[in-house]
Amino acid sequence: MAHARISENLPPDIDPTKAPIAFGRRALPKLNEELQSPELLTQQRALMALCDLVHDPEKVYQAIEIGFLDNLKNLLLHHDRIVRQKTTQILYIMAxxxxxxxxLIQNGVISALTELLDDPVDICRKNTHQIFEMMARLPEGAVGILCAGLVPFLVLKLKTESEEIQELILDTLSNCLRVEASEALATDAVTILKEKLTHSSVAIRSKAACVLLEISTHPEGKVAVCEEVIPVLVNLLEDTDPEIQASAAGALMFATIRPQGRFSALDAEAIPPLLKLVAEETSKARLSAIKTLTMLAEVPQGRRTLLDHTDTFQQCLNDPSEAVKRAAETAISVIKWKPFSRRDVS
Structure with missing residues (x-):
């Protein structure tokens, strides 16, 4: 005959590592109180429970209204690694x-996270960089990172962090440097990025090329790229990854706006790989390559070389992209241009 027995085991849906959640409107306020508890276990369990709740955007809104972010900022400096890890994880999910x-922007969380850039725990640093990368996608988030003075630190961290975190840093820098590049240039960012352009990782090469593309859109960035990076960018035009080719061609396009950039590109023998990209109808770098070659045709040496390749640009006149057609027409016009003589005028 069966007998009723009381098991000593917890029910399968009970997690002893999480704080029990109060019912209804009291749930978040109770957790907020527990985050301020002097007992470490209480804080840890409250963070575990909160980590589940913030996947819901409505709960995120409520948590911000209640004032969770002030408590979470304080916990970023906690001596316990589990507390710091879960706090950064919660902030990442909220982001x-x-x-x-x-x-996070309005409550100054970006500045508060600065202290974790040197955290001894890898996952805490990774969570921190994931937050920065997510925040930088917003223009105001990128501005917040710039205003917090984080860009020089991020550039220097490219020398020491793991590849996984380097990728996050490069994504963050790409969005931030779209807004302002002076701080990065003052930290010798171009030299550090130049090393990343030859990295064995395709992802790091690609993301580094994207950052250099953003740098080259700024006047002072063009100077640095012209002086240091053009030969490496020319080599990347033949990279196996189309995204890397496109970024390299884009950076060259901006750099060759300057006369120094044109001569450097010609010295690096940029014309053959650029022509190859123009001839490939599916190339993502096609438009940038055409515009770069147009710049090189402004130099007599470049024009003489390109006069033998006008048929490559003629083929682009049938491209479905109007931008490519216009760029090809301009290129042909510049390549075939001849200076007027007095006899022509008379």
């Missing part, structure tokens, strides 16, 4: 939501 990103 995935639009309301969360806005809340």
């Amino acid at each position: 995935m939501h639009s309301v969360g990103r806005q809340g």
Whole structure:
């Protein structure tokens, strides 16, 4: 005959590592109180429970309204690694939501995270860089990172961090340097990025090329690229990854706006790989390659070389892209241009 027995085991849906969540409107306020508890276990369990709740954007909004972010900022400096890890994880999940990103910006979380750039725990640093990368996707988030003075630190961290974190840093820098590049240039960013352009990782090469593309859009960035990086960019035009080719061609396009950039590109023998990209109809770098060659045709040496390749540009006149057609027409016009003589005028 069966007998009723009381098991000593917890029910399968009970997690002893998480704080029990109060019902209804009291849930978040109770957790907020527990985050301020002097007992480490209480804080840890509250963070575990909160980590589940903030996947819901409505809960994120409520948490911000209640004032969670002030307590979470304080916990970023906690002596316990588990507390710091879960706190950064919660902030990262919150940053995935639009309301969360806005809340983090308005409550000064970006500056508070600066202390974790040197955290001894890898996962804490990774979570921190994931937050920065997510925040930088918003223009105001990128401005917040710039205003916090983080860009020089991020550039220097490219020398020491793991490849996984380097990728996050490069993504963050790409968005931040779209706004302002002076701080990065003052930290010798171009030299550091130049090393990353020859990295064995395709992802790091690609992301480094993207950052250099953003740098080259700024006047002072063009100077640095012309002086240091053009030969490496020319080599990347033949990289196996189309995204790397496109970024390299784009950076060359901006750099060759300067006369120094044109001569450097010609010295690096940029014309053959650029022509190859123009001839490839599916190339993502096609438009940038055409515009770069147009710049090189402004130099007599470049024009003489390109006069034998006008048929390559003629083929582009049938391209479905109007931008490519216009760029090809301009290129042909510049390549075939001849200076007027007095006899022509008379």
